[in-house]
Amino acid sequence: MTNTPDPRSTTGDAQAGPLFAGLADKPTEAVPLERVLASYPWRALSGAVPAWRVTVQRDSLMKLADTLAQRGARLAALWGSDERDRAGGSTLHLALAVREGLVWIECPLAADDAVYPDLSPLFAPAHRMQRGLYALLGIRADANDQRRWLRHGAWPADAFPLRRDVSIDRTWPQTSDQYAFVQVAGDGVHEIPVGPVHAGTIEPGHFRFSIVGEKVLRLEQRLGYKHKGIDKRFVGTTLEDGARLAARVSGDSSCAFSWAYAMAAEGACGIEVPIRATALRALVLERERIANHLGDLGYLGNDGGLTFGLMQFMRLKEDVLRLNQRAFGHRYAMDLIIPGGVARDLVRDSVAPLLAQCDELQHEVSRLRDIYDDHAGLQDRFQTCGRLEPPLAARLGVIGLAGRASAQRHDARVTPGFAPYPQLAPNIVLLDAGDVAARVVVRFEEIFESLRLIRALLDTLPPGALSTQIAATQARSCGMGWVEGWRGESIVALECEGGHVRHAHAHDPSWQNWPALEHAILGNIVPDFPLINKSFNLSYSGADL
């Protein structure tokens, strides 16, 4: 194995690094993390998840990244900040997930035309994140592919909106977006361009299929259509306004992002959250997981030709949302999780209906699972369709439920674990088939596991305060939030100063998983794309920011 990218892959996300085993496949390393970090200035961050912040100069970045990669680290997030007001330049930030927690690496770079080493040979998901960062901040990786990921035509190539001297209100005339898609040549090859406006009720993005007959030779994604300037919005905001923004990074993962943001803010401000609040947070997070899994199972049935499944599962999802409205005051429990705790208590007399719904769902979902399992037509569509083999999933750094369907044992509730999960001991659902059928099974099993967790939470719901007073610090401080949402891990990195958010970054697991979809579709037929796409169900909004 070498660090040289595969010369045969032309460009794009196919340019993954060497075969890189995930955390699960690495033996436990004897060298403690602190010893690895010892040559650099580092400190441990306070907060609900173990995190270390280390400053490394550009020359040593690859050495540290490589050492951590050897220990089984994977890239969890990559973002940047403008530090020129502190007599610095731009800073590259990396969050690497290691067995012990998160390592937040900051790498100061020059103010202008800053270049840093390409991290994608070590961590394949870095590829798009680096291109996304270039479009916003103007610091770029020393890589071949410099097509800007988030810039279409809304701002000029020499403008970088995340820089502090660019006002958020500054606008430019639209220019045309000439994006160079990779062309596939050969007898009978043609292209199908799809989007950004899709045929169904889904988010906007562009897919360029190169096909021969019905068979897909290549899929290239072009996203960024939903870029709303979230990182820029975070700059200088109050903790409260930032929380409302974080809840809307990806609406279907609202509770996950709210919790991750709150966790980061609480770490930065050094406060503890009351135990009743953490229990209620887990309650709404698990219900968010169930609601989304129910909806996905319905749509997967529908895309497989079984409308019955859509109607049955959407009915159950509606029941969950209605009880959310009754118990938490909002169908999606949006803005319930706030920095310091939760905004409202569980509505009185809600425990019994919540428990009753667990029984109802257990019963109904089991019955529907039997029907799905026995339905030959449906299984014919699901099995072997859109297969993502575990070694490829490891190499691409696939996480979340799609990762677990391809034997990637990543679940932040378990490793590193955060309150209240360690006492609940969540079981990881792990399959290795990596096809649509496996992603369906993971959803079924995770619903049952979430029901178990909800029952345990309700049985032991502690009394007490709902929140702790919190205010953004005057001194510079930072915190990290890491929560396993239904799709995968939601990460928020936050830095406070002067009573405000100095900068924050919200990372959606779709960053890692979108490129995997480009691989999962290869060799399948075009009509199976909606089914495969739905089986991943990735967020456009979360990754476009």
Added chain:
Amino acid sequence: MYQLLRQIARVGIKSEPPPQGDETLRVVGAQLQEAVLRRFAGALTIRHVDAGSCNGCELEIHMLNNPYYNMEQLGIKFVASPRHADLLLVTGPVSRNMEVALRRTYDATPDPKLVVAVGECGCNGGVFGESYASCGKVANVIPVDVAVPGCPPTPVQLLRGILTAITPAPAPR
């Protein structure tokens, strides 16, 4: 198949009666509305356009077709192309990267057409506001007939907004 039929029979019919139109949501006058109602003859086709939402509004738009709300019972149907649509259901804020696509979708929708802007962000830009990346509310980009607030608006609020858009306004006094 027996299990499947048994489940259908056991669950029964969950559909609820539709809500009434809500005058407070109306933002344009009566003349266009009357013409539109005549033209649509009670059957309405909708093209949903996500112009940059957080995808929260999409969750509730999906729920419109669940058995409880059963929007198709009203003769309202989602279609795959703007060329087949009478009404655009647009969620926002309109990101600048979607501005051109939204205008083109609007232009591709045959006249007469209606636009319903959905959600806080569709109505006023919401937490994202206007910026280098966001045009803010839908009405900043294309003409809007009815705006449905809410974050996200519930299926009932969405149905009210759609019904408001297609029912004639009371004659001005």
